[in-house]
Amino acid sequence: MLQTRIDRNVEVVTCLLNLTERGSLDWNAGIVSQPYRREVMQHFSHLKNHPAVLLTNQLHAQGFWWDSMIELAVTCTAFPEAVLTADLRNSRYANAGEGDPAKGKKTLDELLDLIDDFYMQAEFDDFYRAHQPLYHGIIREVEAGLPDAAWLQLITDYYGAGSDEDIQGFYLIPSPLSIGGNSFSPEVRRDGELEAYNVFAPFRSVDAEEASCGFDRPEQLAELAMHEFGHSFVNHALEPPRHKGPITRFAALYTTEPATGQMGHEDRTCVAEHIIRACEIRIALVAGQPQSAARLLQHNIEQYGFHYLPAIVEALDDYEQNRSRYPSLSAFVPTLMQTLDAIAAGQQN
Numbered sequence: 001m002l003q004t005r006i007d008r009n010v011e012v013v014t015c016l017l018n019l020t021e022r023g024s025l026d027w028n029a030g031i032v033s034q035p036y037r038r039e040v041m042q043h044f045s046h047l048k049n050h051p052a053v054l055l056t057n058q059l060h061a062q063g064f065w066w067d068s069m070i071e072l073a074v075t076c077t078a079f080p081e082a083v084l085t086a087d088l089r090n091s092r093y094a095n096a097g098e099g100d101p102a103k104g105k106k107t108l109d110e111l112l113d114l115i116d117d118f119y120m121q122a123e124f125d126d127f128y129r130a131h132q133p134l135y136h137g138i139i140r141e142v143e144a145g146l147p148d149a150a151w152l153q154l155i156t157d158y159y160g161a162g163s164d165e166d167i168q169g170f171y172l173i174p175s176p177l178s179i180g181g182n183s184f185s186p187e188v189r190r191d192g193e194l195e196a197y198n199v200f201a202p203f204r205s206v207d208a209e210e211a212s213c214g215f216d217r218p219e220q221l222a223e224l225a226m227h228e229f230g231h232s233f234v235n236h237a238l239e240p241p242r243h244k245g246p247i248t249r250f251a252a253l254y255t256t257e258p259a260t261g262q263m264g265h266e267d268r269t270c271v272a273e274h275i276i277r278a279c280e281i282r283i284a285l286v287a288g289q290p291q292s293a294a295r296l297l298q299h300n301i302e303q304y305g306f307h308y309l310p311a312i313v314e315a316l317d318d319y320e321q322n323r324s325r326y327p328s329l330s331a332f333v334p335t336l337m338q339t340l341d342a343i344a345a346g347q348q349n
Contacts, residue, residue, distance in 0.1 A: 002152050004142050004172045006135045008128060009073040009082070010199060012119055014177035015040055017069060019048045020057050035208040036134065036176050044122055052114035059111070063095040063266075066178065070199050071186035072108065074173075079124075080116040084108070086190035089239060091268070138174045138213045145218030146172075147225070155226055158283050159233040160328025161194075168193040170229060174215050175199050183224050185231035196232035198225045226283070230276040237330040238268050243337055247271045250340035253308065253347055275336065278312040279329065282320065308343050315339040 017023040018041050047053065056069070071092065076082040088108075090101055096111075097104025119125075152170065161167050178184070178201035188195040202214030203221075215221075238247065251267035277300050284293035297313065300306040319332040326332040 001167065002146070002170045002172065004139060004146070006139065007074060007173045009076065009079060010070055010173055010175055011128060011177060012079050012115065012124055013069050013073040014175055015044060015122070015124065016052055016056060016115065016118060017066060018177060019044060019053045020060065022060055024048070034180050034202060035206065040177055043127065047118065047122055050118050050121065052111065052118040055111055055114055059096055062098055064092065066182070067184045067186070068092050068095065070184045074186050074197055075188050076112060080119040082112040082116055086188050089236070091239065134176070134213065138176060138215055141213055141215040142172060142174050142221065145216065145221050147222040151222060154283055154287055155229055158279060158286065159230065160330070161233070163327040164330050165189065166193045168195045171195065171197045172225060173197055173199040175201055176213065180205070180214070183228050185228035187232040187236065189236070194232065196229050198228035200224055226280060227276060230279055231272060233329055234272045234275050237333045238272055243333070246337040246340045249344040253344060271340065274306060274309055274312055277306060278309060278316055281313050282316045311343050312336070312339060
């Protein structure tokens with residue numbers, strides 16, 4: 001069920017992203033040495049004014065950025081004949097359409113056509129094939145550090161994978177052209193089946209002469225993949241409009257605090273991060289690792305400022321004790337919304 005591969009569509013889209021205004025500035029953000037990203041930016045610099053790059057610049061200003069572009073890449077057929085094979089989340093269309101989902105769908109259809117042209121003008125297939133030794137090395141590094149089957153079983157059991165929809169697969173997609181240290185969690189739902197992805201950049205800096213590709217951090221891979229796969233179950237469950245009120249009221253508790261990399265985004269992202277991190281702590285307890293659970297809780301509070309995380313961790317006990325009533329975390333989300341409202345109300349009194 002757990003598969004590892006290089007995704008050519010992701011490579012095309014991240015190549016394009018590195019040519020955008022923000023991407024070209026962020027090429028060494030977080031991880032200071034990524035020789036392959038630098039090579040790609042130089043090799044394709046003549047295409048920085050291609051219409052696909054310019055439209056991506058515009059979409060970035062509207063909130064449709066790296067994570068959204070990667071979700072687009074894994075949801076469409078192969079470039080240079082790309083069409084969407086399933087709907088994106090409605091919030092993705094809204095961002096692409098400046099609040100209008102219908103407009104967003106048309107804009108993304110236009111973008112796919114432009115990326116098809118970018119692919120051809122870049123002669124990307126030739127470049128991609130010439131770098132197969134690099135990609136094979138990346139896959140070897142990732143596969144050498146894969147977590148065991150029991151790790152994935154813990155995740156699927158806790159979130160209730162398969163109770164709401166069939167699981168088509170879990171995919172680890174190393175992305176050498178993404179901003180180092182970052183990861184993304186696109187999800188694809190088609191024909192009643194879920195495809196869960198963890199698309200992740202190199203974990204560390206590498207020198208141009210170094211044999212490593214920067215993906216040789218097994219412990220980091222396991223922690224990161226658990227987190228990103230969690231998004232595949234939580235993000236979708238928070239989409240219904242009826243949850244907007246509790247989400248907004250809870251996220252407002254953080255509006256007066258400095259934005260962090262985890263909560264400096266929209267309200268739904270703030271709530272998703274809390275729920276997923278609470279689940280990670282509970283999974284550690286289920287696995288008989290109370291010290292790891294305590295470390296995670298302390299780290300999230302002290303490092304990221306998740307002050308209200310303990311209450312959500314405690315609320316998940318009801319979920320665990322009543323799995324016949326709540327076969328999946330998605331089924332428990334309405335109850336979690338009550339917890340969020342109780343936390344928000346308690347802070348106002």
